[in-house]
Amino acid sequence: MSVRPHRPRRLRSHAAIRGLVREHRLHPEQLILPLFVVEGSGVREPIDTLPGVERLSIDQVFEVIETACSLGVRSFALFPKIEADQKTTDGAAAVNQSGLACRAMRAIRDAYPDVSLVGDVALDPYSSDGHDGIVRDGRVLNDETVEILAKQALLLAQAGADIVAPSDMMDGRIGAIRAELESAGQAETVIMSYAAKYASSFYGPFRDALDSAPIRREGVPLDKRSYQMDPANGQEAVHEASLDIEEGADIVMVKPGLPYLDVVHRLADTLPVPVAAYHVSGEYAMLRSAAALGCVDYEQALQESLICLVRAGARIVLTYGALDYARLYQKEHGHA
Ligand code: PBG
Numbered sequence: 001m002s003v004r005p006h007r008p009r010r011l012r013s014h015a016a017i018r019g020l021v022r023e024h025r026l027h028p029e030q031l032i033l034p035l036f037v038v039e040g041s042g043v044r045e046p047i048d049t050l051p052g053v054e055r056l057s058i059d060q061v062f063e064v065i066e067t068a069c070s071l072g073v074r075s076f077a078l079f080p081k082i083e084a085d086q087k088t089t090d091g092a093a094a095v096n097q098s099g100l101a102c103r104a105m106r107a108i109r110d111a112y113p114d115v116s117l118v119g120d121v122a123l124d125p126y127s128s129d130g131h132d133g134i135v136r137d138g139r140v141l142n143d144e145t146v147e148i149l150a151k152q153a154l155l156l157a158q159a160g161a162d163i164v165a166p167s168d169m170m171d172g173r174i175g176a177i178r179a180e181l182e183s184a185g186q187a188e189t190v191i192m193s194y195a196a197k198y199a200s201s202f203y204g205p206f207r208d209a210l211d212s213a214p215i216r217r218e219g220v221p222l223d224k225r226s227y228q229m230d231p232a233n234g235q236e237a238v239h240e241a242s243l244d245i246e247e248g249a250d251i252v253m254v255k256p257g258l259p260y261l262d263v264v265h266r267l268a269d270t271l272p273v274p275v276a277a278y279h280v281s282g283e284y285a286m287l288r289s290a291a292a293l294g295c296v297d298y299e300q301a302l303q304e305s306l307i308c309l310v311r312a313g314a315r316i317v318l319t320y321g322a323l324d325y326a327r328l329y330q331k332e333h334g335h336a
Contacts, residue, residue: 024310028072028326031306032118032276032318035061036209037104038081050205050281051288053320055081058104064323065112071326077118077165077318078104081210082125090134091123094152101125102159109160118192119156121149121177122168130207130214132168132227138219140227146173150180153189157181163190165253169197169227178248192276192316193244195252196237196263199228202256202282209281237263241271249273251316256280258305261312268313276316277309284320299328 011021036055038045043057056064065076080100086093093099105119122132123145129135133145145168153164154177164181166173174193181189207213214222229236241252252271254264255278268275287305291298302321309317319325 024307026306026310026317026325026329028322028329029074030310030316031073031322031325032075032077032316033064033068033073033322034077034079034318034320035064036079036081037061037100039083039100047205047209049208050285050320051292052324053205053209053281053284055209058107061104061108062111065108065115068323068326069112069115071323071330073322073326074114075116075118076108077120078108079120079206079210080104080125084128084211087126087128089128091126091148094123094126095148095155097155097159102155105156105159105161116162117160118163118165119153119159119161121153121156121164121166121173123148123152124168124212125210127212128215129217129220130212131221132224133170135220138221140221140224142170142172145170146176149173150176153177153191154180154184154186157186157189158184161189163192163251165192165194167194167197167255169194169224169229172247174244174249175247190250191248192251192253193241193249194255194278195241195244195249196254196260196267197228198231198256198260199223199225200231200256200259200280200282202259202280205281205285231259234263234266238266238270241267245271245273251276253278253318254314256283257309257314257317258283261308264309264312264314268315274315275313276318277312277314279305279309279317279319279321281320287321299324303328 038055040057041059044060045055047053124132131140133140156164251274253276254260257277257279264277287301290296306317
């Protein structure tokens, strides 16, 4: 037998040893579960392209939050599905205090004072054009959009959001939102900016869930490339995130997740704030579809995907698989 001073396999010989030397762990409380909210009560609508995820009326959201809390997941991001007849080209319903987003936020806040709630700031659920900003003459307007986003963020904060999360990628919106929050006395509201959000094909199922894809009409851009980032760019993500931090962001997000691990790593290495990664709808749907075909084991592939995001540097992960992950965690660790 040869003498080998180095045998890395020594540290892999059984589960307890592997547990001792494991470099990264992901606790369920680092997860944020995105929830699609609809009007009505007792409503649970499946989403064809997002197997295992449903649109929920507010009472059903309560049930999911109960389950989540019992599993150690206590952060939720709300996305309202707005009826088509309430959508306009200026997305005005985004600043309706009694609209679905603010109503759901208030109801959940009142019922669950201890959970953390994320309010999404962008116009796409409210835009008849399917864009995150106001469209005019074939362009998505920046500064006019920022004004309405700042108001939307304030309303969500006043309705009970601990965290507002601008997912729109307009320039300067973090500064405008921070100023609006400060001047209205909402100094403690956290801003989690979608700082490096790429123009990705992996958002398809999300747009199905909200019926929010850009529409095919003369004068409406068909894609979001004039505001979301080019997938070919990495350094630009550092610039985007640095600007957001300067303007007052507390957490910066990279989105999508797995195809952009290098970006997660870069931001986590260079910036002084927590980095979040969004394991987006298309990534989640790929796991489900591959599992349905017998190509991968869903649970193992989910665990691997999420820990890879953490290894790259994410401290927070948004995923539709949060409850599945937490169930596995509970099974393996015997507690939440
Ligand atoms: C839009 C928004 C999108 C997602 C979150 N916010 C889609 C888009 O930019 O078109 C995608 C999330 C997912 O795919 O899970 N403000």
